[in-house]
Amino acid sequence: GAVVSQHPSWVICKSGTSVKIECRSLDFQATTMFWYRQFPKQSLMLMATSNEGSKATYEQGVEKDKFLINHASLTLSTLTVTSAHPEDSSFYICSARDPTSLSSYNSPLHFGNGTRLTVT
Amino acid sequence: QKEVEQNSGPLSVPEGAIASLNCTYSDRGSQSFFWYRQYSGKSPELIMSIYSNGDKEDGRFTAQLNKASQYVSLLIRDSQPSDSATYLCAVMSGGFKTIFGAGTRLFVKA
Numbered sequence: 001g002a003v004v005s006q007h008p009s010w011v012i013c014k015s016g017t018s019v020k021i022e023c024r025s026l027d028f029q030a031t032t033m034f035w036y037r038q039f040p041k042q043s044l045m046l047m048a049t050s051n052e053g054s055k056a057t058y059e060q061g062v063e064k065d066k067f068l069i070n071h072a073s074l075t076l077s078t079l080t081v082t083s084a085h086p087e088d089s090s091f092y093i094c095s096a097r098d099p100t101s102l103s104s105y106n107s108p109l110h111f112g113n114g115t116r117l118t119v120t
Numbered sequence: 121q122k123e124v125e126q127n128s129g130p131l132s133v134p135e136g137a138i139a140s141l142n143c144t145y146s147d148r149g150s151q152s153f154f155w156y157r158q159y160s161g162k163s164p165e166l167i168m169s170i171y172s173n174g175d176k177e178d179g180r181f182t183a184q185l186n187k188a189s190q191y192v193s194l195l196i197r198d199s200q201p202s203d204s205a206t207y208l209c210a211v212m213s214g215g216f217k218t219i220f221g222a223g224t225r226l227f228v229k230a
Contacts, residue, residue: 032216034218036220042222043208043220043221043222043223044164044208044220045220046217046218046219049216049217093163093164106151106152106171106212107152107169108152108154108166108169108210108218109154109166109210109218110166111163111164111165112163113162113163114162114163116161
């Protein structure tokens, strides 16, 4: 259980274009999903919390107009990197909590396989 | 002060030895603690969760938590070359957020 699927696994795009990354919960419903970003040899940094049916909550320093998050259903959240630039090249990973845990509010995150974005 | 601190390593141990990984956190109110393993180029995978003071064992892995000292550790017994990876300590603070340490790189030499 608690399988999170992310697509695409890698993408190369030109500077100035937009890229959409999809995150799906395959065998459970996720009212909340979390988007992380990881630069080489650095840790995961939380970008935003995606909430089904409402606006995402962005972490300090993350531009909400640049990183558009849509959580239109209980199984799908999308992250769109708009007007991408080379400094946006990174590993983007979505995650959701294990819904089978007795106490889901503090249960561990399960991650998608990540999307490696390269902006040329 | 970083919220979750780990020694970046690398930590090198011979095959069959015990690997000891440590983590400290700053939010005294944290209640949930996790260890993840991340292979190069891959996303993190959960190894263990721990919520109460003391030890929790799962196979070759033992997590230890000391909330008074704000300290979490992970012991890997009978280390194998396949255990070579980066180990991430994660702490859930207030507001549902899970904060990750920078990770400790572990090398298990055959």
